[in-house]
Each structure stands twice: as structure tokens, then as C-alpha cells.
Amino acid sequence: MNQKSSLIQTLKSVPRVLTSDTFDPTALDGKGTKGLSLPKTHWAQRIDHGPFRAFPVTGGITFTYGGLKVDENGxxxxxxxxxxxxxxxxxxxxxxxxxxxxxxxxxxxxxxxxxxxxxxxxxxxxxx
CATH class of the missing domain: 1.10.8 (Helicase, Ruva Protein; domain 3)
Incomplete structure (x- = not known):
């Protein structure tokens, strides 16, 4: 299965796994998904009409306010x-x-x- 057909299959599966029809972006609403490999617990929305855009995303660590103790030479x-x-x-x-x-x-x-x-x-x- 190529990436495009995998994406389309996932998008088509979301509407049938949503747990609620209400949406309130200011409160935890329980509008989640079930049965997906990466479930969502709140604010899940159907993705059923465009326009669609995709952006690459990466994670990073910014100021852990902890970390490792080092000496003067690192x-x-x-x-x-x-x-x-x-x-x-x-x-x-x-x-x-x-x-x-x-x-x-x-x-x-x-x-x-x-x-x-x-x-x-x-x-x-x-x-x-």
C-alpha cells in the first residue's frame, strides 16, 4: 500500500470512529477516535472536505529546566x-x-x- 492510499484509507475511517458530534475548542470534549492505531482523545474533527494542506513537522526540546550536571569541560x-x-x-x-x-x-x-x-x-x- 502506498502512502497516498494509506492516507485516504485513514481519512475515510475517521468519520465512523468519532465518539461525539459536538465541538468546543475551549474544553476537553471527549470527541475522540477509537480503533485507529493512534487514537485521539479530544477535539477530533472529520476531515471530509478541502482544501487540504500538509506541512512537515518535527519535535524539539526547548529548555528542559533540568538536564544533566556537567563540569567545566562539559x-x-x-x-x-x-x-x-x-x-x-x-x-x-x-x-x-x-x-x-x-x-x-x-x-x-x-x-x-x-x-x-x-x-x-x-x-x-x-x-x-
Whole structure:
């Protein structure tokens, strides 16, 4: 089965698996699907007339407000407080940088700063 026929089959199956005819985008409405490989629990809508458009989408991590503890060379630090040999982190994986909000553009700066430090640390570990 090609992608187009798979899409058409999925679109045709949605109307018969909706669990409600009401729609309220401001509240969890229970308007979901059943029987699909990826069920939807709220705000499901029939897709039965165009125009249709598709856009590629990807996920990303932005400010985990947690992350891994690293030392000054970007080495990930274990729970016991020792650097884990050969394991480095930078960017959004580094914890302890932001706690309650962040200024615009700071994610790129954090990635550049900690990325350089981790790269330098990794190079030192390989050389030494």
C-alpha cells in the first residue's frame, strides 16, 4: 500500500470512529477516535472536505529546566559527583542554567557556549 492510499484509507475511517458530534475548542470534549492505531482523545474533527494542506513537522526540546550536571569541560557528572569518562553534554541537555524563564536567543547562546566547552573537553580526553 502506498502512502497516498494509506492516507485516504485513514481519512475515510475517521468519520465512523468519532465518539461525539459536538465541538468546543475551549474544553476537553471527549470527541475522540477509537480503533485507529493512534487514537485521539479530544477535539477530533472529520476531515471530509478541502482544501487540504500538509506541512512537515518535527519535535524539539526547548529548555528542559533540568538536564544533566556537567563540569567545566562539559563532562557529564555522575550522581556521586564524578565526571563520567567519555560522556559530554551541551545545549538543552545541560541543567542548572535556567530556572524561571529565559531571555530570547539564550538557547542558541547556551548551545554555543556549552557546545564549545564540551567539544574542548572531549578533545582533551582523546588527547590525554
Amino acid at each position: 563532562n557529564v557528572v555522575s550522581e556521586k559527583g564524578y565526571p563520567i569518562e567519555g560522556l559530554f553534554a551541551s545545549g538543552e541537555l545541560v541543567g542548572g542554567v535556567f530556572f524561571a524563564g529565559y531571555p530570547g536567543g539564550s538557547g542558541l547562546t547556551s548551545g554555543a557556549v556549552f557546545g564549545r566547552r564540551a567539544g574542548y573537553g572531549a578533545a582533551l580526553s582523546l588527547a590525554g
